Amino acid sequence: MNEVAGILGRSEWYRDPLWAVEFRLTPVEQRLLRSRAVRRLQFVAHAGAAAVTTHQTYTRLEHSLGLLSLVAHFAPDDQAARVAALVHDVGHLPFSHTFEGVGGLNHHELGIRQIRELTPLLAEHGVDVEDVLAVEGGGSSVLRGRQGALKLDHLESFVRSGRAHARLTEPAPATLARLRLVDGEVHTDRDTAAYLAELAAGEADYLCSWENVVPNAVVRGLASILLPSHPEIPTTTDDALWSLLLADPRTREDARLLREDPLAWDVFPPSHPDGHPYEVRHLYLDTACADGGPVPIRETRSLPYRCVVARRVVG
Template sequence: MGSRLEESSSQDFGGVVVRPVPTHVVGVSPVFTDPLWRVSVRLNPAEVDLLRTEPLRRLHFVAHGGASTLSTLQSYSRLEHTLGVFALVAHFLPDDELLRVAALLHDIGHLPMSHTLEGVSGLDHHAIGLQLLRTDHVLPVLEKHGFSAEAVTAALAPQPPSPLTNRSGLLNLDHLDSYVRSGRAAGRLGVDPVVMLGRLGLTEAAVSADRETAASLVDLICAEARLHTSWDNVGPVSAVRRLACRLLDNTNLAPERLARMADAQLWSAFDSCTATRRESAMIRYELHRLRVVTGHAPSGGRPGWDFSLRKIYSSAPLVEGRRIDRSAPELAAELGRLKALPTAFHVWWS
């Protein structure tokens, strides 16, 4: 693989070859270094080729934080998160080539603005991602390197649990990166991620930590849940979802086409539709006018719209290899209190 990469950049026409930085995201050098975890991964040929496919490149133009990027500084992309998860898998399981490939592909089905539009017109990013594995963008690359769509699908399945996709209420590597990356963006990361990573392990296909590090993770998990139920998330997310539904109702745009847009394309579509143009501008430039209260409005009540959060994430790390409710009940109690957070809201423009 190394020789192929070197050959591709050797036509310097007498000049000095300009090299990429270690954090590049297009596979033009044999090593990728994740800037959050500061893990360096030597890319294999399959990973290089996948990084150059349209579904993965598109994630560079989809905000991980969705519409909350309008109100916060969580402006990093879904690709940045994907590569963070990939780096974690490569760190803990460097020889599991299938799981490394699955980590790169686990989020390719995300809609524009990530989770913001999940469920609109029945769109589901998990189902879309599995479909994309069998398209001309991805399948030939997988087969070229000896992988099958079926094998990647199995690696992404919730059962049997894996460190990548464990959905049994235990912390997996996907959510670990989300919590820590969001914490860094919000300025609430009190532990150097490199130090944290050195204190983590995998047990029962889940992230395990010492007591102190588990407490730091629980703080991040709780802070993320509070962000999701705050004005910063509920207001813009509910408004953008409303616009997307209106866009589909007033144009010939098919939900399947909307699902494959990047964020900028979605804003362009909003601006091109008379039914969404005005509010599209309001969301971007007059967001301070949004008002949010808990609870749905009674029928015939105040103007605006009701909104419900689909879920609040609260997956827990193991503590010293044991379930958190047994090993650190006070931390389990903190996570348990997240169930009291509101999930029903009413939103309107002032």
């Protein structure tokens, strides 16, 4: 085992720091970790612009390696699912979901395109790109189950986010030891399912909180200004986009203020006359199965949640 939890595939062994799952990387996984598409994810924050206001600063690559660890734990011989876990987020924009939908941008469509561009690399290792796309594209697989049932992707997100926001009440490996995977759905005992449902509800509360809404609304608004003149933005990184935002006179002042003093901004009703409109239209509320079906989740904020983020009035 490596003494350092490296993310480059330099060693054929990987041990995930959150899940404590140790497994041998396959040659195609090692090669993918050196590809631009996957390597780029180390420079895209999983929480988007909320990385400037919270402890949730880990990257899309960390999440993808966590998902690969879970697939290696539950289905170690499913090569297509392992590859899909590692590349499933390659279509994400800078700051992840922050300006999803602006200008018609959709990370799922971008992801399919970028995964297809990996066809020669995958073929060199005997992996069919269509098999990889099919893992999440429909039907049941290691990464896909029925609607409403917790899948490994969301399990990974809820637990990793829960650690960043101090919502976990036990180490992730202890939780993992009580989980089973059945047709792509996470199954467990009722108490553990209730615990995971509370992590999902906590994540939903966070997505509508000041800490998430303010930075994402501001960056979303600023990025929408630059997109028409910078078509390269969807495939760039957080740091590259920050550079553009801080350099352009149309966005420079607000980008600097957000980085230096996020509390200069606040959340106002959607009728507020000035600022950056923001909307939450979807929450991830899948829950683990116990006794054959997904357990109930407590009530969260009703959707769509709409607001405007603007500078505070001083004086």
